[in-house]
Amino acid sequence: MNAIGVDVGGTKIAAGVVTPEGKVLNEVRYPSSGPTERLLSSIARAINDVKDGYEVGGACLAVPGNILATENRVIFSPNLHTIEGVDLEQEMRRRTGFDITVENDANAAAWGEFRFGAGARYDHLVFVTLGTGVGGGVITHGVLMRGAQGAGGELGHMTIQATGPRCGCGNRGCLEALASGTAIQRRAREVAAEEPNSALGRLAIERRVLGEDVTRLAEEGDEAALSVLEEAGLWLGIGLAGFVNIFNPEVVAVGGGVSRAGELILDATRREVHLRARSPARDLVKIQPATLGPESGVLGAAALARDESGEYVLGT
Numbered sequence: 001m002n003a004i005g006v007d008v009g010g011t012k013i014a015a016g017v018v019t020p021e022g023k024v025l026n027e028v029r030y031p032s033s034g035p036t037e038r039l040l041s042s043i044a045r046a047i048n049d050v051k052d053g054y055e056v057g058g059a060c061l062a063v064p065g066n067i068l069a070t071e072n073r074v075i076f077s078p079n080l081h082t083i084e085g086v087d088l089e090q091e092m093r094r095r096t097g098f099d100i101t102v103e104n105d106a107n108a109a110a111w112g113e114f115r116f117g118a119g120a121r122y123d124h125l126v127f128v129t130l131g132t133g134v135g136g137g138v139i140t141h142g143v144l145m146r147g148a149q150g151a152g153g154e155l156g157h158m159t160i161q162a163t164g165p166r167c168g169c170g171n172r173g174c175l176e177a178l179a180s181g182t183a184i185q186r187r188a189r190e191v192a193a194e195e196p197n198s199a200l201g202r203l204a205i206e207r208r209v210l211g212e213d214v215t216r217l218a219e220e221g222d223e224a225a226l227s228v229l230e231e232a233g234l235w236l237g238i239g240l241a242g243f244v245n246i247f248n249p250e251v252v253a254v255g256g257g258v259s260r261a262g263e264l265i266l267d268a269t270r271r272e273v274h275l276r277a278r279s280p281a282r283d284l285v286k287i288q289p290a291t292l293g294p295e296s297g298v299l300g301a302a303a304l305a306r307d308e309s310g311e312y313v314l315g316t
């Protein structure tokens with residue numbers, strides 16, 4: 001049967017009806033904001049509207065932050081404080097008639113790639129998403145790794161450089177502080193100041209440089225922009241080398257907005273993994289772009305929805 005995946009972000013809610021084969025039959029988007037009651041109503045409205053006319057067996061919410069999936073509870077969510085501690089199962093059952101489940105958004109996206117995307121033919125996948133921050137998820141032996149408190153798989157906060165830039169989490173030199181979109185922008189501005197005659201440097205004099213500018217200028221061959229992406233790729237490779245040694249994945253899928261830079265980042269990443277990770281794990285692993293794009297959250301959440309008996313609606 002079909003299931004509903006709901007990607008609950010800080011600014012929008014996307015809900016989709018998904019088939020067991022991973023096809024999205026219907027999708028709705030609503031703004032996500034406001035106090036608890038309004039946010040819960042918006043989520044319920046998304047579920048009720050998207051399922052209209054479809055047979056659906058269950059729904060799962062993908063929420064950013066620290067999620068206790070076993071209790072369907074949001075423990076801590078920086079952008080959605082208003083639903084922390086709420087009994088979502090009961091609140092959603094009352095509003096939609098569904099027994100919903102709740103999962104961390106990066107874990108759900110990883111599960112989406114595992115079921116329907118870059119990891120569909122494998123049992124061992126590491127998923128890394130490079131956006132404003134760096135998120136991730138680990139699937140090993142076909143099981144999503146959550147850890148004792150649902151706080152596992154925070155791949156973006158592995159320390160890569162002891163004295164590196166400060167991270168949003170308070171630590172220094174996290175992967176997120178060196179390879180996220182935010183980190184690339186910061187580094188691009190530094191390089192622009194060092195090389196004012198490069199295309200990157202000239203742009204920085206006109207206006208504030210954004211992540212997409214760096215990718216565009218690198219594609220046009222600007223050495224300064226290329227060096228920024230290569231450096232981010234190198235940091236990413238140092239992080240992935242660690243994950244390859246720890247998890248021995250068949251695939252590392254790299255998604256998120258920054259991954260649009262593709263090989264301009266991943267070339268350096270692969271080189272670094274090959275230098276640092278151990279054989280045979282480094283020889284097996286394929287480091288490749290994620291394939292589902294921003295839909296991975298909705299698809300993965302749908303595949304994590306359970307029916308009344310607690311079974312996955314879309315199977316495993």
Ligand SMILES: [Zn+2]
Nearest residue numbers: 157167169174
């Ligand atoms: Zn951090």
